[in-house]
Amino acid sequence: MKNNIQPAKGKLGILIPGLGAVATTLIAGVEAVKKGISQPIGSLTQMGHIRLGKRTENRYPKIKDFVPLADLNDIVFGGWDVYEDNVYEAATNAKVLEAGLLNAIKPELEKIKPMKAAFDKNYAKNLDGTHIKQGTRQQWAEEVMADIENFKTQNGCDRIVLVWCGSTEIYYEASAIHQSLDAFEEALANDDKLISPSMIYAYAALKLGVPFANGAPNLTVDIPALIELSKLTNTPIAGKDFKTGQTLMKTILAPGLSARSLGISGWFSTNILGNRDGLVLDDPDNFKTKEVSKLGVLEDILRPEDNKELYGDIYHKIRINYYPPHGDNKESWDNIDIFGWLGYKMQIKINFLCRDSILAAPVALDLALFIDLAKRAEMSGIQEWLSFYLKSPQTLPGLRPENDIFKQLMKLQNTLRHLMGEDLITHLGLDYYQDLVEVL
Numbered sequence: 483m484k485n486n487i488q489p490a491k492g493k494l495g496i497l498i499p500g501l502g503a504v505a506t507t508l509i510a511g512v513e514a515v516k517k518g519i520s521q522p523i524g525s526l527t528q529m530g531h532i533r534l535g536k537r538t539e540n541r542y543p544k545i546k547d548f549v550p551l552a553d554l555n556d557i558v559f560g561g562w563d564v565y566e567d568n569v570y571e572a573a574t575n576a577k578v579l580e581a582g583l584l585n586a587i588k589p590e591l592e593k594i595k596p597m598k599a600a601f602d603k604n605y606a607k608n609l610d611g612t613h614i615k616q617g618t619r620q621q622w623a624e625e626v627m628a629d630i631e632n633f634k635t636q637n638g639c640d641r642i643v644l645v646w647c648g649s650t651e652i653y654y655e656a657s658a659i660h661q662s663l664d665a666f667e668e669a670l671a672n673d674d675k676l677i678s679p680s681m682i683y684a685y686a687a688l689k690l691g692v693p694f695a696n697g698a699p700n701l702t703v704d705i706p707a708l709i710e711l712s713k714l715t716n717t718p719i720a721g722k723d724f725k726t727g728q729t730l731m732k733t734i735l736a737p738g739l740s741a742r743s744l745g746i747s748g749w750f751s752t753n754i755l756g757n758r759d760g761l762v763l764d765d766p767d768n769f770k771t772k773e774v775s776k777l778g779v780l781e782d783i784l785r786p787e788d789n790k791e792l793y794g795d796i797y798h799k800i801r802i803n804y805y806p807p808h809g810d811n812k813e814s815w816d817n818i819d820i821f822g823w824l825g826y827k828m829q830i831k832i833n834f835l836c837r838d839s840i841l842a843a844p845v846a847l848d849l850a851l852f853i854d855l856a857k858r859a860e861m862s863g864i865q866e867w868l869s870f871y872l873k874s875p876q877t878l879p880g881l882r883p884e885n886d887i888f889k890q891l892m893k894l895q896n897t898l899r900h901l902m903g904e905d906l907i908t909h910l911g912l913d914y915y916q917d918l919v920e921v922l
């Protein structure tokens with residue numbers, strides 16, 4: 483397998499629809515790391531190690547030294563937004579990073595000016611930007627393809643990936659036009675409003691063979707039409723919704739409780755956040771998309787239908803409230819009612835004072851780097867091994883997603899070992915003791 487991976491030669495363009503808090507925190511962070519003034523903390527590709535071979539071999543390289551990933555110095559950023567602000571202005575408005583840090587990389591950030599967005603206000607009612615493309619959806623798609631190709635030429639990029647960091651679109655379910663590429667293309671020609679803006683970017687990218695990852699919970703590439711297109715053009719896709727904050731904690735804690743067969747009768751999660759994401763999610767239709775994405779994780783981890791005594795009656799509730807004074811510093815509370823031996827009740831309380839975009843930026847970076855690797859390794863369609871980063875992992879229809887973060891990590895690491903021709907690690911470990919017994 484190893485020989486099939488094309489090297490990460492030349493520049494990688496990371497193009498981002500939605501240059502808001504997450505995207506600007508990602509871009510500023512990478513520029514700061516390149517200048518040697520910050521560390522890429524939270525990024526598995528940059529900081530994480532991977533064990534190879536038997537424990538006795540002591541091989542534990544950094545992931546970026548093991549698999550051929552694009553070097554941060556070879557990354558060029560660009561993107562689209564409904565607002566005209568350049569990345570320096572957008573990062574300043576987002577108030578995630580300190581002015582001192584932003585000023586140290588001001589020239590690099592100012593250079594990045596958003597291209598006009600493919601946007602329909604019906605999909606994000608609380609936004610009123612005017613930096614948008616005119617015409618029909620078909621024309622938007624053609625323009626986005628031209629944007630991608632122009633960016634590639636102007637910046638001398640060898641490869642491009644797209645990572646959606648745009649606002650969460652309203653909740654909608656796939657309909658007939660999303661079921662096949664033919665139906666989708668016919669709808670595009672008819673300027674059908676059931677095609678959301680995020681689907682336009684995804685379609686344009688996939689048509690050009692450009693990998694696409696979705697950081698929001700919108701359907702976007704999670705429809706048969708675009709899965710079909712990704713297979714047709716041999717392009718990897720991944721989604722949906724960056725796993726950060728409260729859901730990250732949930733997928734760390736729930737597997738632990740379930741591993742010890744402890745029961746859970748209720749899990750109440752509430753959040754306050756005051757950034758633009760919070761404003762968009764203040765609209766019930768947009769919140770519904772997020773809620774659906776967040777609700778699935780416990781069921782998938784706990785499997786109440788197979789564990790009726792422990793999780794059959796679980797009450798799971800999620801609330802997100804827009805609270806401007808907190809800005810990007812989201813605060814979440816979880817109250818978890820659990821029960822143990824003989825049914826005795828206990829409680830766990832979590833109060834996570836997190837920084838949303840600080841958690842999301844390294845996730846966006848890793849997704850971009852890994853999906854580029856997937857393309858060079860000739861992998862196409864849904865990249866389930868990247869579900870480690872996602873709140874609502876995209877899987878083949880009928881396949882239950884894996885939300886347990888530890889299983890997701892094992893899947894990711896084994897995929898890397900597989901790609902590089904290393905033995906997969908099962909953690910069985912009996913062989914160490916079998917050898918010992920034979921020696922004795």
Ligand SMILES: NC(=O)c1ccc[n+]([C@@H]2O[C@H](COP(=O)([O-])OP(=O)(O)OC[C@H]3O[C@@H](n4cnc5c(N)ncnc54)[C@H](O)[C@@H]3O)[C@@H](O)[C@H]2O)c1
Pocket residue numbers: 499500501502503504505562563564565576599600601602606609611646647648649650651679680697698699723724725726727757758759762838839841842
């Ligand atoms: N911050 C996190 O921890 C986190 C976690 C998971 C998912 N997400 C998702 O990531 C996305 C970005 O989050 P954020 O905090 O950066 O939000 P944000 O509101 O700061 O940024 C989103 C940007 O997208 C732009 N936009 C909206 N529609 C667009 C379109 N059609 N084309 C181009 N640009 C468009 C908006 O103008 C805005 O600047 C949201 O969907 C959010 O739900 C964020």
